[in-house]
Amino acid sequence: MSAATANNSSGPVLDWAAGHGPVTGALSATTGAFAVATTGAATSMPPGWALAVGAAGALGHTVVGVRARAAGRTLATRASCWLLGAGWTTWAMTSGPLTWTALGSLATLGVGIGASARAMALHEEAREEEALAAAQWQVARELSAERREIAAEWVERIQRVCQITVRVLAVEQRPTGTGFSIDAELPPGGATWQKIAGESARLSADARLPHGCTATASPGIDQGRVIIDVTTVNVLAEERTYPSDYSPLSLLTGIPWGYRTNAEQVLAHLREQCALVVGPTGSGKTNMVHGILAGFARAEDVLTWVIDLNAGSAGLPWVLPALNGEITTPDGKPVRPGIDWLAGTYDEALLMLDAAVRVAKQRKMRYQSLLARANTDLLPIGPAIPQIMLVIDEGAEILASTDRQMRRLAEKILEVIRIARAMGLRTVLTALGATSSVLGNLMIRREAKVRVALTGGETEGMNLDKMFPGTRGLRVEQAPYKGSGFMGTPESPAALFKAWRILPNQIREIIAATTALHPVLDDVSVKAAGPAYVRRWDADRTAWMRDPTPGDRTPAAGPTGAGTELDLSALRSDHPAEQAPPEEEILRQFRAQIDAQFATAPDPHTAADDEETTPESGGLNLSALRSEQDSPAQQAALALLLAAGTEGTGASAIARALADEHGTTRQTVVGWLKAWVKDGTAVRVGEGTKARYVHHRHAPEQPDES
Numbered sequence: 001m002s003a004a005t006a007n008n009s010s011g012p013v014l015d016w017a018a019g020h021g022p023v024t025g026a027l028s029a030t031t032g033a034f035a036v037a038t039t040g041a042a043t044s045m046p047p048g049w050a051l052a053v054g055a056a057g058a059l060g061h062t063v064v065g066v067r068a069r070a071a072g073r074t075l076a077t078r079a080s081c082w083l084l085g086a087g088w089t090t091w092a093m094t095s096g097p098l099t100w101t102a103l104g105s106l107a108t109l110g111v112g113i114g115a116s117a118r119a120m121a122l123h124e125e126a127r128e129e130e131a132l133a134a135a136q137w138q139v140a141r142e143l144s145a146e147r148r149e150i151a152a153e154w155v156e157r158i159q160r161v162c163q164i165t166v167r168v169l170a171v172e173q174r175p176t177g178t179g180f181s182i183d184a185e186l187p188p189g190g191a192t193w194q195k196i197a198g199e200s201a202r203l204s205a206d207a208r209l210p211h212g213c214t215a216t217a218s219p220g221i222d223q224g225r226v227i228i229d230v231t232t233v234n235v236l237a238e239e240r241t242y243p244s245d246y247s248p249l250s251l252l253t254g255i256p257w258g259y260r261t262n263a264e265q266v267l268a269h270l271r272e273q274c275a276l277v278v279g280p281t282g283s284g285k286t287n288m289v290h291g292i293l294a295g296f297a298r299a300e301d302v303l304t305w306v307i308d309l310n311a312g313s314a315g316l317p318w319v320l321p322a323l324n325g326e327i328t329t330p331d332g333k334p335v336r337p338g339i340d341w342l343a344g345t346y347d348e349a350l351l352m353l354d355a356a357v358r359v360a361k362q363r364k365m366r367y368q369s370l371l372a373r374a375n376t377d378l379l380p381i382g383p384a385i386p387q388i389m390l391v392i393d394e395g396a397e398i399l400a401s402t403d404r405q406m407r408r409l410a411e412k413i414l415e416v417i418r419i420a421r422a423m424g425l426r427t428v429l430t431a432l433g434a435t436s437s438v439l440g441n442l443m444i445r446r447e448a449k450v451r452v453a454l455t456g457g458e459t460e461g462m463n464l465d466k467m468f469p470g471t472r473g474l475r476v477e478q479a480p481y482k483g484s485g486f487m488g489t490p491e492s493p494a495a496l497f498k499a500w501r502i503l504p505n506q507i508r509e510i511i512a513a514t515t516a517l518h519p520v521l522d523d524v525s526v527k528a529a530g531p532a533y534v535r536r537w538d539a540d541r542t543a544w545m546r547d548p549t550p551g552d553r554t555p556a557a558g559p560t561g562a563g564t565e566l567d568l569s570a571l572r573s574d575h576p577a578e579q580a581p582p583e584e585e586i587l588r589q590f591r592a593q594i595d596a597q598f599a600t601a602p603d604p605h606t607a608a609d610d611e612e613t614t615p616e617s618g619g620l621n622l623s624a625l626r627s628e629q630d631s632p633a634q635q636a637a638l639a640l641l642l643a644a645g646t647e648g649t650g651a652s653a654i655a656r657a658l659a660d661e662h663g664t665t666r667q668t669v670v671g672w673l674k675a676w677v678k679d680g681t682a683v684r685v686g687e688g689t690k691a692r693y694v695h696h697r698h699a700p701e702q703p704d705e706s
């Protein structure tokens with residue numbers, strides 16, 4: 001009976017597990033012992049029973065304590081309470097518990113237990129923490145046991161497959177749980193990381209990795225080390241949209257073009273390199289070009305010029321929403337196109353390439369002193385002197401063409417590639433196939449080392465060995481998904497990758513988000529590029545973009561629905577009542593075009609200022625100027641004003657720059673500047689001889705728009 005009572009932890013006396021404080025704990029031990037002793041004496045219980053009660057109490061406590069994860073030393077104290085109590089009980093039962101000696105000794109025992117328990121309370125707290133740390137250490141130990149297991153497995157595998165005995169220094173597991181990386185030391189005697197890289201396919205097969213997962217080797221911290229990245233989850237199979245972080249990028253720190261099998265971004269470093277993107281029809285090439293243009297749009301030191309002779313389809317989604325005034329910045333201002341120039345026709349492409357060659361040559365001459373000062377032969381590219389990235393869709397096919405006209409374009413493309421590296425003009429060429437006419441070209445082989453092969457499951461014309469010479473173990477079947485393939489750069493050896501999916505809506509979002517980021521072409525380059533550049537958004541030059549061939553457009557449903565595209569005649573009739581009056585709509589679109597033409601977004605006049613927009617009232621005076629005085633000289637002057645950035649410029653400087661080509665006098669320029677200040681296009685800053693004019697985009701504060 002007593003033993004049963006002792007084992008019953010919910011009993012009134014023997015309940016040690018119910019959160020005793022130091023005193024009640026001791027009391028409960030002593031009173032419990034007293035109760036058993038009195039009961040035992042009264043019922044003539046044999047003294048051995050009491051000992052059994054104590055032992056049972058101690059045992060019960062240990063079990064409960066273990067369940068409650070009490071610290072080891074606390075358990076010992078609790079158990080000893082029981083054993084002490086049990087010893088007293090045995091003695092008292094034999095000598096009679098109600099003697100003073102017996103009671104006094106029980107009280108002493110209780111106090112002793114109480115004191116010990118008080119000390120224990122403090123100790124317990126510290127001990128709990130210690131225990132927690134120990135538990136964590138245990139987890140870490142188990143983790144490193146897992147790492148040790150991975151290390152042992154791969155040392156053995158590399159030995160068996162590559163006949164190289166490496167020593168693993170570290171195993172890092174990816175937080176995303178998609179695989180791990182092994183940092184290993186190569187054995188002395190000439191083993192290289194390339195030898196392991198060459199056996200990638202066999203290692204992957206040996207490890208029975210899922211499809212799309214690889215074990216790839218790359219150089220370690222020095223030539224005696226190797227990093228082996230093992231992917232265990234196939235991230236290439238899933239569709240990932242272009243990251244929604246549109247923060248500014250720089251060409252100098254690399255532009256992300258997609259992600260690797262370990263879900264890490266892969267960067268293209270294009271300050272000196274050209275790029276070649278090969279992808280057969282349906283592989284996701286157009287989508288990838290959009291991803292590339294998105295990256296360039298985010299770069300503060302890049303202006304993108306696009307040539308796409310397939311009706312400009314690669315570039316149109318980056319231009320039309322801005323040209324048509326369909327989108328605005330978050331604060332309601334019109335936006336600049338996401339690219340700086342789009343050539344969709346042969347003639348426009350020729351103009352662009354000629355301008356590019358002139359820019360390269362002029363930069364070389366005019367920036368001599370800058371190069372000398374900076375002690376470099378590479379033009380210091382930045383927001384003030386941006387790099388021009390020429391993206392030529394199916395450019396490789398232009399290079400391979402035997403057509404006489406195409407050969408002219410090809411020669412100019414090759415000239416840009418050949419002469420313009422130091423001066424900050426580089427190309428991204430796409431190709432339908434990695435044909436020998438593309439890769440056989442020495443200039444491409446030498447200058448275009450940023451390479452992408454989009455396979456999308458296509459095996460035809462996919463000569464990966466030629467695309468990525470020196471890299472073995474790449475197999476087309478590893479990348480059967482659209483938008484996936486291989487990418488290699490001088491910084492990042494060729495390996496599996498996938499481009500992000502990007503849809504027209506996101507392109508529009510990026511155009512709006514990056515409009516203020518785009519640099520302005522430097523003065524030297526604007527002058528070199530000449531009217532061909534300054535007038536690139538002219539109505540006659542962009543007429544092809546506005547060709548109303550149905551279905552040949554981006555999904556351009558504008559804010560007012562049907563009729564918002566640039567079919568101006570359509571705007572004059574049949575308007576639903578809720579639409580803006582046709583005149584306003586026409587003017588709004590006209591403004592947007594002109595704004596885009598001069599790359600002058602944001603428009604100082606919002607749609608609400610429509611009374612300002614009639615030519616008579618000045619409005620966006622560029623419109624008025626277009627009709628009355630739309631001269632190349634004036635456009636060049638405006639371009640110079642823009643190019644002058646926050647520094648601004650003056651009438652004399654502009655007149656000097658225009659004198660040779662246009663014969664413009666200072667007096668004329670003064671007249672223009674005054675008109676521009678009046679209509680808000682320019683802001684006059686400084687006084688007296690320090691007075692200068694700043695384009696409103698670069699003005700310290702937006703000018704008052706009234």
Ligand SMILES: Nc1ncnc2c1ncn2[C@@H]1O[C@H](COP(=O)(O)OP(=O)(O)OP(=O)(O)O)[C@@H](O)[C@H]1O
Nearest residue numbers: 239280281282283284285286287482483499500501
């Ligand atoms: N990165 C990607 N992720 C997921 N799906 C993609 C990706 N890229 C492309 N796709 C899919 O593949 C289809 C074809 O893509 P895209 O039009 O870019 O290919 P393409 O090679 O340019 O073909 P075409 O030359 O016929 O236009 C897309 O409609 C889309 O469904």
